[in-house]
Amino acid sequence: MSTIPNVLEYKCPCCGAGLKFSGAEQKLSCEYCGNTFEVETVKEYNASLGRTDEQSVSWEDAPTEQWNDDEQSQMRSYICNSCGGEIITDDTTAATFCPYCENPAVLPGNVSGGLRPDAVIPFKTSKEDAQQAFLKLCKGKPLLPKDFTAKHRLEKITGIYVPFWLYECSGSIDSQYKATRTHHWSDAHYIYTKTDHYMLSRGASAQFDGIPMDGSSKMDDTIMESIEPFDMTQVVDFDTAYLSGFLADKYDVEAKSGEDRIRQRVDNTFTDLLSGSFVGYSSVVPTSRQLQVKHSKAKYVLLPVWMLHTKYQDKTYVFAMNGQTGKMTGTLPIDKKRQWGWFSLVTAAVTVAVTLIQLLGQ
Numbered sequence: 001m002s003t004i005p006n007v008l009e010y011k012c013p014c015c016g017a018g019l020k021f022s023g024a025e026q027k028l029s030c031e032y033c034g035n036t037f038e039v040e041t042v043k044e045y046n047a048s049l050g051r052t053d054e055q056s057v058s059w060e061d062a063p064t065e066q067w068n069d070d071e072q073s074q075m076r077s078y079i080c081n082s083c084g085g086e087i088i089t090d091d092t093t094a095a096t097f098c099p100y101c102e103n104p105a106v107l108p109g110n111v112s113g114g115l116r117p118d119a120v121i122p123f124k125t126s127k128e129d130a131q132q133a134f135l136k137l138c139k140g141k142p143l144l145p146k147d148f149t150a151k152h153r154l155e156k157i158t159g160i161y162v163p164f165w166l167y168e169c170s171g172s173i174d175s176q177y178k179a180t181r182t183h184h185w186s187d188a189h190y191i192y193t194k195t196d197h198y199m200l201s202r203g204a205s206a207q208f209d210g211i212p213m214d215g216s217s218k219m220d221d222t223i224m225e226s227i228e229p230f231d232m233t234q235v236v237d238f239d240t241a242y243l244s245g246f247l248a249d250k251y252d253v254e255a256k257s258g259e260d261r262i263r264q265r266v267d268n269t270f271t272d273l274l275s276g277s278f279v280g281y282s283s284v285v286p287t288s289r290q291l292q293v294k295h296s297k298a299k300y301v302l303l304p305v306w307m308l309h310t311k312y313q314d315k316t317y318v319f320a321m322n323g324q325t326g327k328m329t330g331t332l333p334i335d336k337k338r339q340w341g342w343f344s345l346v347t348a349a350v351t352v353a354v355t356l357i358q359l360l361g362q
């Protein structure tokens with residue numbers, strides 16, 4: 001039998017006061033709130049108090065697959081000397097400008113170093129589809145300058161593969177809580193309140209697949225977010241043949257920098273999952289939690305995007321279309337005069353309505 005020192009060493013799970021060991025009962029009792037406890041329960045509770053929140057992420061392997069010599073000889077890399085972006089494509093496709101900053105000075109070179117993509121979602125839409133989608137976007141826009149459709153120049157439509165990391169991992173959580181259940185009742189003389197204290201322990205584990213993170217700092221995040229989602233079930237193994245006629249942005253965000261994102265995603269999922277398991281308690285307060293993310297793996301995936309650059313009155317407007325689903329995004333120019341015209345028209349309508357109401361009221 002373990003020896004229990006007769007000192008105020010263990011804290012009462014109910015009120016936090018020091019506990020005393022009662023030899024007769026073989027239990028720990030609290031002189032302050034009057035509760036008695038099994039020794040093991042108190043030990044477990046006190047151990048959980050000492051535990052600090054822990055969260056760790058461990059990696060199985062980071063992607064390491066390199067281009068082979070054959071592939072390297074069939075590919076070109078272009079570096080933009082304005083924004084520093086690097087794009088790659090096969091040797092039958094020429095990059096004549098930077099798809100991000102439009103700088104025409106892109107320097108061709110050989111592909112050296114860098115990882116080979118693991119997978120790709122091939123383009124399912126054509127350049128013509130992108131053009132049609134753009135024209136459709138312009139239709140029925142009352143604030144679009146009248147001459148825009150006639151005068152704008154749809155300068156460039158480029159199919160570009162945007163690098164993404166897709167993470168896979170297994171996560172587990174172990175957490176402890178202090179909970180209470182309170183009941184009230186009364187008789188002719190007294191109102192009674194009974195509070196039961198509980199020490200709760202919860203655990204869960206799950207496998208996570210396909211947590212995405214943008215691997216390019218050059219690609220505008222808001223553009224990417226507005227053309228999502230991509231159907232990740234259509235991911236196929238990468239082959240250089242998919243690059244023909246398209247450009248591919250080279251990742252510049254390392255796979256392991258997604259650690260925070262993975263942890264956050266796993267954490268949120270477990271928090272939602274476990275919160276549903278506390279039914280019927282008056283209060284639940286977490287005392288400690290250990291979150292573990294193991295066997296993290298990253299897949300390097302290329303996603304298809306059409307980038308459209310159009311010029312109107314010397315200003316460039318950028319549009320993007322999801323190359324898989326055809327979802328389109330971008331901001332059209334607004335005619336200030338038409339905006340005012342539109343505004344006064346609405347004001348006039350409101351005035352008429354108000355006048356009518358006044359007339360009716362008379």
Ligand SMILES: [Zn+2]
Nearest residue numbers: 012015030033
């Ligand atoms: Zn107590």
Ligand SMILES: [Zn+2]
Nearest residue numbers: 080083098101
């Ligand atoms: Zn550039």
